[in-house]
Amino acid sequence: MRAQNQLLHSRARVRPRYALFPLEGYPFSRLPQWPGVEARVLASPALGAAFVEALIDPRKGQGGEAKADGRVETFLFVVSGGIDLAVDGKRHTLGAGGYALVPPTSDYTATATADSRLIVLKKAYEPLAGVTPPGLFIGDAAKVPATVYMGDEGARLQTLFPDELPYDLAMNIFTFETGHSLPYVETHVMEHGLWFLQGKGLYYLDDTWMEVEQDDFIWMGPYVPQSFYATGPVASKYLYSKNVNREIPV
Numbered sequence: 001m002r003a004q005n006q007l008l009h010s011r012a013r014v015r016p017r018y019a020l021f022p023l024e025g026y027p028f029s030r031l032p033q034w035p036g037v038e039a040r041v042l043a044s045p046a047l048g049a050a051f052v053e054a055l056i057d058p059r060k061g062q063g064g065e066a067k068a069d070g071r072v073e074t075f076l077f078v079v080s081g082g083i084d085l086a087v088d089g090k091r092h093t094l095g096a097g098g099y100a101l102v103p104p105t106s107d108y109t110a111t112a113t114a115d116s117r118l119i120v121l122k123k124a125y126e127p128l129a130g131v132t133p134p135g136l137f138i139g140d141a142a143k144v145p146a147t148v149y150m151g152d153e154g155a156r157l158q159t160l161f162p163d164e165l166p167y168d169l170a171m172n173i174f175t176f177e178t179g180h181s182l183p184y185v186e187t188h189v190m191e192h193g194l195w196f197l198q199g200k201g202l203y204y205l206d207d208t209w210m211e212v213e214q215d216d217f218i219w220m221g222p223y224v225p226q227s228f229y230a231t232g233p234v235a236s237k238y239l240y241s242k243n244v245n246r247e248i249p250v
């Protein structure tokens with residue numbers, strides 16, 4: 001934070017179709033679902049996103065809970081620390097890199113087992129006629145294979161859920177070694193909420209290259225041209241969401 005008599009500058013950008021927030025300068029708020037916990041709502045319909053994504057920083061012993069509403073699915077990812085997650089009364093222990101997709105039909109309670117940082121994303125589940133919605137999915141990013149992306153050994157993609165019709169949401173982790181990049185500027189109807197887990201680089205958003213680093217958040221709305229290259233010195237890693245496997249309503 002700068003002294004009150006110093007000039008201010010920020011990398012924060014909020015545009016109609018994308019946004020970039022460095023964590024510094026993002027004050028926390030309180031959410032009733034996470035009593036007393038520091039929370040930052042990174043993406044929301046107020047921004048233009050069709051989902052809500054929050055950075056949740058529970059101290060040891062703090063937590064949150066939600067009752068099934070039959071409409072909203074919740075993705076929880078442990079960036080650091082750990083949580084005990086009880087879903088419909090059954091307990092699961094998640095350490096750093098642990099994650100869960102809780103279906104709209106389940107209650108959950110999360111309790112931090114250490115001072116922790118979580119990414120929590122909520123999305124209205126889009127049912128598909130004739131397809132059974134997925135049940136609870138629990139995983140550990142350390143155990144998800146990192147596949148070579150488009151022939152580049154220095155760009156690896158982990159898909160945290162099966163890419164199958166029951167799932168209307170993909171959560172992926174991209175890892176780029178220094179100097180590696182997406183192979184083109186991509187433009188697509190799907191939107192992304194992106195949490196930059198590690199490293200630094202340049203992100204192309206709409207028509208401009210922007211510096212990004214660990215603890216930045218990016219929202220990319222539908223059709224925003226996007227690309228990335230990693231500048232190091234450590235590998236860059238980001239966790240991002242994508243709406244998938246559904247027709248686009250007209």
Ligand code: UGY
Nearest residue numbers: 174182186192226227242
């Ligand atoms: O899956 C994706 O659309 C991914 N290639 N986009 C991104 O990393 N910005």
Ligand code: MN
Nearest residue numbers: 186188192226
């Ligand atoms: Mn993309």
